Amino acid sequence: MASSIPASVPADAVELVADARGGAGARRTRRLVLAGSAFVLALIIVAAAAPWLAPQDPTRQSLRARLKAPTLEAADGRAHLLGTDHLGRDVLSRMLWGARVSLLVGFAAVGVGGLVGAGLGIIAGYREGWADTIIMTIADAQLAFPFILLAIGIIAVLGPSFPTLIVVIGLSGWMSYARVLRSQVLVLRSREFVDAIHALGGSMPRVIARHILPNVLSSLVVIATLELARSIVLEATLSFLGLGVQPPTPSWGGMVQEGREYLDSAWWISTAPGVLLMVTSLAVSRTGDWLRDLLDPTLRGE
Amino acid sequence: MHGRGPAAPASSMRSLVTFLGTRLLRALVALWLVSTVVFVVMRLSGDPVPLLLPPDAPRSEYARVARELGLDRPLPVQYAVFIGNVLRGDFGRSLHFREPAMQVVVGYLPATLELGLTAFVLAVLVAVPVGLLSAVKRNSLLDQAAMGVALVGQSAPTFFLGILFILLLSLQAGWLPTSGRGGWEHLVLPALTLGAFTMASIARLTRSSVLEVLRQDYVRTARAKGLSEILVVAKHTFRNAAVPILTITGLQFGTLLGGAVVTETVFAWPGIGRLAIQSIYSRDYPVVQAVVFLSALLFIVLNFFIDVVYGLLDPRIRAR
Numbered sequence: 001m002a003s004s005i006p007a008s009v010p011a012d013a014v015e016l017v018a019d020a021r022g023g024a025g026a027r028r029t030r031r032l033v034l035a036g037s038a039f040v041l042a043l044i045i046v047a048a049a050a051p052w053l054a055p056q057d058p059t060r061q062s063l064r065a066r067l068k069a070p071t072l073e074a075a076d077g078r079a080h081l082l083g084t085d086h087l088g089r090d091v092l093s094r095m096l097w098g099a100r101v102s103l104l105v106g107f108a109a110v111g112v113g114g115l116v117g118a119g120l121g122i123i124a125g126y127r128e129g130w131a132d133t134i135i136m137t138i139a140d141a142q143l144a145f146p147f148i149l150l151a152i153g154i155i156a157v158l159g160p161s162f163p164t165l166i167v168v169i170g171l172s173g174w175m176s177y178a179r180v181l182r183s184q185v186l187v188l189r190s191r192e193f194v195d196a197i198h199a200l201g202g203s204m205p206r207v208i209a210r211h212i213l214p215n216v217l218s219s220l221v222v223i224a225t226l227e228l229a230r231s232i233v234l235e236a237t238l239s240f241l242g243l244g245v246q247p248p249t250p251s252w253g254g255m256v257q258e259g260r261e262y263l264d265s266a267w268w269i270s271t272a273p274g275v276l277l278m279v280t281s282l283a284v285s286r287t288g289d290w291l292r293d294l295l296d297p298t299l300r301g302e
Numbered sequence: 303m304h305g306r307g308p309a310a311p312a313s314s315m316r317s318l319v320t321f322l323g324t325r326l327l328r329a330l331v332a333l334w335l336v337s338t339v340v341f342v343v344m345r346l347s348g349d350p351v352p353l354l355l356p357p358d359a360p361r362s363e364y365a366r367v368a369r370e371l372g373l374d375r376p377l378p379v380q381y382a383v384f385i386g387n388v389l390r391g392d393f394g395r396s397l398h399f400r401e402p403a404m405q406v407v408v409g410y411l412p413a414t415l416e417l418g419l420t421a422f423v424l425a426v427l428v429a430v431p432v433g434l435l436s437a438v439k440r441n442s443l444l445d446q447a448a449m450g451v452a453l454v455g456q457s458a459p460t461f462f463l464g465i466l467f468i469l470l471l472s473l474q475a476g477w478l479p480t481s482g483r484g485g486w487e488h489l490v491l492p493a494l495t496l497g498a499f500t501m502a503s504i505a506r507l508t509r510s511s512v513l514e515v516l517r518q519d520y521v522r523t524a525r526a527k528g529l530s531e532i533l534v535v536a537k538h539t540f541r542n543a544a545v546p547i548l549t550i551t552g553l554q555f556g557t558l559l560g561g562a563v564v565t566e567t568v569f570a571w572p573g574i575g576r577l578a579i580q581s582i583y584s585r586d587y588p589v590v591q592a593v594v595f596l597s598a599l600l601f602i603v604l605n606f607f608i609d610v611v612y613g614l615l616d617p618r619i620r621a622r
Contacts, residue, residue, distance in 0.1 A: 036384070043564065124521050128600055137331055138335065140328060140332070141328070141331055141332035141336075142335075143333045147560070147563075148560045148561075148563060148565065149559075149560055149578070149593070149594050149597050149598070150336070150339060150594060152563065152578060152579070152582065152590075152594075153578075153590055153591070153594045154338065154343050155344060156340075156344070156347065156582035156587075156590055157343050157344065157346065157587065157590075229457065233457075233459045236459055236461075236462075237459060237460070237461055237564060240461045240564070241461075241563070241564070241567060241579055242579075242583070243582070253461070256461065256462055256465060260465065261319075263468060263473055264473050267473075270462075270465050270469075271465075271466075271469065274459075274462040274465060274466070277459055277462060278454075278457075278458050278459065278462060281457045281458065281459060282453070282454060282457045282458075285456075285457045286453070286457075
């Protein structure tokens, strides 16, 4: 728990100590973070360039090319590197377009959760008293509940759409930002420089914007990265259950679902997007772990 | 526990009661929040009456049903009635099964509990020995392989893990059935899928807790006394590493209930998770509500008992 940071040690000092102590270790961690970030960046580029990169229109059906196995040979001038699905659509093209959905929903959800969570966490830490009690009670209640059930109920009733999906996934993860920010704000608040600013007539929003936010930025980045992995997996899971992105828009979870019936004869339909999802989830969450080791070891165990 | 001083029994008792009181209050607040969210979402969903009526029903019929459901009354009254019904476990009648929604859900519960319990036991039985071994043989090939698998297991999406198991172990190898409920062989793949995340988490946590304890002075003392390594681990290490393992283990059991939705859908396992998804498709909202509420109740009751056990085991926790 982050409340275990000694009050006298600011986060940046911890970071310096960690760097100085593990010279070789820190260098290795930094390289791993770079590799992970490179993967995410590559995925973003692929997603953004999907219309140009994808060999074919992801929604173009072809009855003659149904359930074709992955091949390098191009029968009609078009090679299906990862085969085709039950409607004759090119799996690779759909996967590339699916990356857009995953990243779009993932980043947007992280934005929603981060704004709500960071805002409430800062208020709880700065204000204390009843605001703190209410916010943290709700956070605890939500943490103590398998949110996917509630998410399923909400989406079932409101109907699946991009905004609903983004808000529901975003709100499913606001608590981790709130808890960490609250405890860090509590620690920072008690330090002399904040008192000094108050004494000099600095207002609360100013103190938060100029002095507290920069101090908690590294924690925010770490949590956001871990949340990104969680959001991408949750979106894929909901799409798999038919509650997320709706066909014909290609999404990784939806593709795995569509390929389920053909696992025996056409394994590639489910496996290709599934493996990419698994790799993405692992890469992003490991990057989050390494970032944490590098920037903010006190977050461990959150 | 080592390092525990003798505490005055009376104050210890009082702190335990306070601790349990806070936890109970928190559990009740959580339940109230869940039911309120369910109420709000149901009201956001629009008019439920057309779902209950044939499309050519006259307006008088519409008004009658609306009155019957209490929809003509002010919102606060509707909310009070809803909370009253929730307290009695009354979520209305299932539109599909034509019996009380809660009764339907309770009928599907045993399958979910069977799957959840098996997954949980399997996860603990595999994860604790693996984690322990990993810690004792730190940085060995075994340790690195086990922790690598655990990392993948922790970040792999449950639904795709299930699909992979079906593809590799059922369809390719032909060892186990792909879906349905029956003998033990039907249980293996769903339990493995559902338990994978839990297994990975417990294995990693066991390893780190044991490593933590191995660093303590009393372990060094035990070694210095000339105790064999097996005795050091068995007598002095594992018992002290057990408390954090126990807590996370309990919490994980609750998470399994959430994962059941996905796993049951992948393996066509006839439990409440699959029932929830099917009810969503048939717009059978009373059943969806009942599932959400019953799982919340199970989860919260379970967490409460874990807290109680934890509070009894480790007096330090009560001070928080």
